[in-house]
Amino acid sequence: MVLEMVVGPVDRGACVRDLSQYPREVEYLYLPMSFISPDGTPRFTIGAAGLCVRVVPVRVNANLSARTVEQILGQKRRMHCAAFRFLLGELQGELARLAEAGGATARCAGDSTKNQDGTHTVEGLLDGITRQFEAVQRRHEAVDEWQYADDAVFQGLVAEMLDARRWAVSK
Known part of the structure; x- marks a missing residue:
């Protein structure tokens, strides 16, 4: 033919x-x-x-508006990192609601084993959880665009992102 x-x-x-x-x-x-x-x-x-x-x-x-492979991979990474930023904002709101609903400030003030010197605060705990979540986010932003093409790597990154959020809420 x-x-x-x-x-x-x-x-x-x-x-x-x-x-x-x-x-x-x-x-x-x-x-x-x-x-x-x-x-x-x-x-x-x-x-x-x-x-x-x-x-x-x-x-x-010819599809003149078609993106290059590099652009497609870059978009995949940008979308993943945008989802991470969205989850961060959602997480901060959820942590604040959980702390308020559970009376965390009163419980923290009344727990003499953890707050002997008065420096242990709910805000400090929430900031620490947020910083740990952001550290995972920075690691994902540092991953090379080409690794996002590997389905196993990408699936692992998505699973780690969701696990980090579950872990943060469980604290």
Whole structure:
């Protein structure tokens, strides 16, 4: 089968004939995410060696708005880190509600075993929990974009993010 390609000036690929490993091969490279669609009725023709060859006319359309692989991976990391920031804001609100609903300030003031010198406060505890959650977030922001392409690594990062939130609320 031979694909007979019809291209326009924008959709034209790059000819790499001089770089081909085969002497008479003509090869073209097209933009990633280009779309190839049928453009007419397939026909049969007799090739140079006397063999019947199916010729399929197709049209190439370059997707000029398609992102590069690097941009897609960067977006995956940005989305994960944005979800982390969202969870941080949600966590801070939930911790404050839990502390208020549970009477944490009164319990802290009345617990002489933990507050002998008066420096142990609910605000300090909440800040410490938040800092630990933010440390996990910073580690995720430092992960290379290419690692986000590995499904096992990405799944581990998402699981760690959710575990960090559960852990923070359980304190």
